[in-house]
Amino acid sequence: MTDAPTPAPARDYRDTVFLPKTDFPMKAGLAAKEPAILERWAKLGLYDRLREQRLGRERFILHDGPPYANGDIHMGHAMNKVLKDIIVRSQSLMGKDAPYVPGWDCHGLPIEWKVEEAYRAKKLNKDDVPVDQFRAECRAYAEKWVDVQKAEFERLGVMGDWADPYLTMKYEAEAAIVGELLKFAESGQLYRGAKPVMWSPVEKTALAEAEVEYEDIVSTQIDVAFEIVEAPNAPELVGAHAVIWTTTPWTIPVNQALSYGPDIEYVLVADGDHRLLIADALIDSFFARTLPSRHPGGSRDPLIHDGDLGKVGPGVRRGDGEEGGTAILWRGKGSDLADATARHPMHALGGFFAKPRPFLPGSFVTTDAGTGLVHMSPDHGEDDFELCKQYGIDPVFAVDGAGMYRADWAWLGGQGSVINKKFVSAEGPICTDLREAGALLAASDDFKHSYPHSWRSKAKVIFRATPQWFIPMDRSETESPSRLREGLGEGLSNDASLSGTSPPPTPPASGRGADNGATLREIALDAIAATTWIPARAENRITSMVQGRPDWVISRQRAWGVPIALFVDRATGQYLNDPAVNARIVAAFREHGADAWYADGHQALLGPDYDLADYEVVKDILDVWFDSGCTHVFTVEARYGEGTRANLYLEGSDQHRGWFQSSLLESCGTRGRAPYDAVLTHGFALDGQGRKMSKSLGNVVDPLKIIGESGADILRMWVASTDYFDDVKIGKEVLATASDAYRKLRNTFRYMLGALDGFEESERVAVADMPELERYVLHRLDMIDTELRQAAEGYEFNRYTRLLTDFANEDLSAFFFDIRKDSLYCDAPGDIKRRSYRTVLDVLFHALVRYAAPVLCFTAEEVWQARFPSDEGSVHYLEWPLLPTVEVDGAKWHEIRALRERVTEAIEPLRREKTVRSSLEAEVGVPSMPLDAAGLTEAFIVAKVTEGDLSVTRTAFHKCGRCWRHLPEVQTDGELCNRCESVVGDA
Known part of the structure; x- marks a missing residue:
């Protein structure tokens, strides 16, 4: 065989x-490749060449909001800058000339604070250093971090004019900023007044709302009795005590009045030796809060409410001469308290404290909490200030910049600080003195609430009336202010520059800002309505903020910034409004920067018509938000022409109270319109669990680390993939999705x-x-x-x-x-x-x-x-x-693709059973034939397609040895089909 x-x-x-x-490699290796690509772009001059190529095209300007030149970039920076770059590049792709000029805020507290920290570490006092030296150190610090952040932003792939960014500390920028300030001054949209502003005792300066963050704290709450000494409309109240409740005990030494709600119902309640005036609606909560303090270890009868006079009152029993009994002795409206007065608990100290405290009607008084009576300190509350001003009561400036009572203050003079928890606690000196005076009804260190803190020092801030410079929201350009130092009074009489009340001169119509008598608030609200807000809900947010905002406090009591370059007449209190002087100031700033104001050249700036001895040189600097609010002037208009405005501003949602608003108000005040056509708001970057990133939680995601490990394009992919109009998450899982x-x-x-x-x-x-x-x-x-x-x-x-x-x-x-x-x-x-x-x-x-x-x-x-x-x-x-x-x-191809999906699903069980190893071995029946059989066979990648019920069987055709298709002309596996035989033969 x-x-x-x-x-x-x-x-x-x-x-x-x-x-x-x-x-082209499958593995990206971006972290290694991207720096080389950046070097190539720099050598190529990519940005400048694009400007040349797009010259004359429709321009698209995304005006960059300035980050602080302070520290390495964080994820919020990265998200913001990448999104801007994506938009700028997409606009360029659409054929537009889309320049991008990056910029930095270089002045202000964040930078000054860091320089001060270095001084404190050396046990030096900043105030002992010459101002020009200190400012030079701040400038050097800002320059250092501009260079660091510039490199970090470029590493993200952000394309822009990195060779010539805008910096608020450049001389031409400082000249433009002071020029904008002087436009407000020339048009009468500037005044100096004493109003309560948010003040940081730690940093010793006023703060803007955007520089404040809110944190939950536990405060001391107290109930204090003020003896009523006069009540023409309700004689029964004389000798009784009006009760106020407050969570800021440190404001009691500055109290000047009491306020009531005219339509609120009040009752006089007898409780032992006390006769207490309280809002009827708050009796229950008052007794619940104060009984343990007034009757330690004792008990009172259950709270019973009967609204009729003379019957059993809330938390008390009928008096009827019974010892310890309590009854409602009087009931009336708040309006009955008109013309009444009380005396301060510390009246025995005389002077300021001996003055009677009037009862004043306040629309803001409610029965939501407390006693329905509010103690008034015009130094430390907006409502307090406005109401007291109506009745001729001025601030007294008892609390100094460090939060201490001034040394000559009769009660607690030279003591503080008022943000020190021990000082204001139930056992602190304020409460101790009130207790000894018999005026403290209750005190407890247990009131939980949200409270403002400085976002830089993290210390608590206070409301404090100080002399500040303001831009009014509700005064038109054509309206002469009633007086320059609105609200200044007792406590400043020793300062000649602030003692008068003469109004400033009414300037000639300048054509800038308000028109036809419109106020800054009205112009700004109109501009908001004319702007495109993305997402649309952002319009409501900024509208409500502008509708309710107070006058703009533009002054700061610091050294590193653009000075408020004004001369104030010592005799009249009016600031000098001379265009020739203003022009010399701007020119000096352009040549020497803002440091010109700190040199000995003030007489030269005034010129021959004025004597420096007659003028106070203002030492305050501008709020850094005013600086950034002017960036459209020395960046957009300076580079692209006067009157040019940005197509788009793009920042995080916190900038509705920050840069979006300061830019809006600055431009509306000087140009009568917004500086932008559209505003896009994005959310914040949170960790993978949706929590705010913080070093204490250890959940900070560092963009520089991501770039170093995975490359900037992965981070860019994540930014573009997020729903960035809301807060977004980033973590390992999120980045893994972007990487995939x-x-x-x-x-x-x-x-x-x-x-x-x-x-x-x-x-x-x-x-x-x-x-x-x-x-x-x-x-x-x-x-x-x-x-x-x-x-x-x-x-x-x-x-x-x-x-x-x-x-x-x-x-x-x-x-x-x-x-x-x-x-x-x-x-x-x-x-x-x-x-x-x-x-x-x-x-x-x-x-x-x-x-x-x-x-x-x-x-x-x-x-x-x-x-x-x-x-x-x-x-x-x-x-x-x-x-x-x-x-x-399209409908036919939609049907083909749907059939293809059904066929693929039908083949899969046979693949799992190994009846077929690939779709090429399958013959299928389909219920419809939108293409001919050959076309569907090709589209489904199968051996054969016929019309009928959906079915799948293994084909009997043999497999081509080259293309692996199963075809009728192939007689045995491995032979070539007609096509392949032709191709191979031709080869």
Whole structure:
């Protein structure tokens, strides 16, 4: 018996298959590659070349809000700057001239505080250092951090004019800032007055609302009795005690009045030796709060309420002469307290404390809490100040800048600080003295509430009336202020520059700011309505803030900033309003910076018409928010022409009370309009669990660490993928999702680069000659293009990125590329189907690399250079793709894709059972035939398609040894199908 002959081994046809070829790596290695790309851009002068290329085009200006030049960037910075860069690059892609000038806030408390910290570490006092030396150290500190942050922002891929950013401490900027201040002064929109402002005793300066954060604390609450000495409308109240409740015991030494609600019902309650005047609605809560203090260890009868006079009252029993009994002795309206007076618990000290305290009607008095009577300290409350001012009661300035009672104050003079918990506690000196005077009804250190703190020092702030400079919200430019020092009174009489009450001169109409008698508030509200707010709900937020905001406090009692360069007449209290003097001030600032104000040249600034001896030189500096509010002047208008305003401002939601508002008010006050056309607000970056990042929680996500490990494009992918109009999360899981989306998009580009290897224009096929699948994909691309452009124009990059990645993953990788890989690998190079596919791939490549460039700025450059290497070229020079408009039956292709999904699902069980190893081994029946059988076989990547009920069986066809398709012409596995035989033979 002879052995059977050994069959010849099947031929390996792999060398005849046209596999994609590319050197573009699957592994990104962004952390290593991106710095080299940045160096190339710098060498190329990418930003400047773009300005040259776009010269004369429609301009799009995103005006950068200035971060403080203080410390390394954090995730909020990174999110903000990346989003700005994506928008600027997308506008450039759409063919516009989109410059981006980054900037920094260089003045102000954050920088000054850091320099002071260095002094304190050396046990030095900042006040002992010459002001010019201290300011020079602040400038050097700011310069250092500008350079650090500049490099960090550039590493994020942010493209801009890094060679010439705007800095608020540049001389031309300081000159512009003081020039804007003087415009307000010339138009009468400036006054000095004493009003309660938020004051930091630690930093010894006024603070803006935007410099304050609120934290929960526990305070001391006290109930204090003021003896009524006069009550013309209710004589029964004389000798009784009006009870007030407060959580700021330190304001009692500055009390000047009591306030009542005219329509509130009050009752006089007898309780032992006390007759107490309290709002009827608050009797129950008052007794519940105070009985333990007034009757320690004792008990009272259960609280019973009977509203009739003479009957049993809340928490008491009928008097009837019974010892310890309590009764309602009087009932009346708050209006009955008109013209009544009480005496201060410390009246025995004489002087200020001996003056009677009038009862004043207050619309703000409610029965929500307390006693229904409110003690008034015009030094330390806005309502207090406004009400007392109506009745001629001025602040007394008893609490100094460090939170101490001034040394000559009769009660607790030289003591404090008023934010010290021990000082104001139930056992502290204030409560001890009130207790000894028999006026303290109750005191407890247990009141929980939210309280303002300085965001820099983290210390509690107080409301404190001090002489400050204000821009009025409700005074028109054509209206002469009643007096320069509105609200200044007792306590400042020793200061000649603040003692008078003469009004400032009424300036001539300047044409700036308010028009037709409109106030700054009215102009600002109109400007808000004329601005586009993104998201739309932001308009309500800033509208309510501007509607309710007080006058703008623009002065600070610090050294590092732009000085309020005004001269105040010592005799009249009026600030000098001379355009020639103002022009000399601006010129001096332009030449020497704001330091010119601290030199010995004030007489030269005044000129020959004025004697310096007659004038006070104002020493306050401007609020840093005024500085940043002027950036549109020395950045947008200075670079692009007077009257130019930004197309877009973009910052976090906290800037509705910060930069958005200060810019708005500055521009409305000097130009009568907003400095922007649109404002976009984004949320805050939170940790992966949705918590605010803090060092104490150990949950800070460092953008520099992410860049160093994964690359900036991963961070950029995350920013673009978030719903950034609200707060967003970032952590390992979130970044892993961004990394996965990035990897899929990168692999799409890698596939296209390989599939387009060697593509030449001679291969290109006209759209009309393409197979229907190619025309359908071009149709889909055209549809996506429209949506992408709409998303970019609406700054919806979450939608933009999702559209791009979904198209790449679902329309291309999972559908088009999957179907056409057979043609790419196995058709002859000159086959029209393969040429059509490669033509469409070329169109797709040019479109997708452009779409990706604003978001993945580094990767898009890498992809572009991989296909079109050039020392001079860049993907970022390109503009939005021009695509062919292709009409196809979209409904038909929707049905084809739906059928394809059903077929794939039906094949999967047979694959798991190993009945078939791939879809190429399956024959399927489908309920409808939107394409002919050959077209559906190709689309479904199966052996055969017939019409009928949905079904899947293993095919009997044999497998081609080259393309692996199962076809009827293949007689045995391994032989070639007709197509492959032709291609191999031709080769």
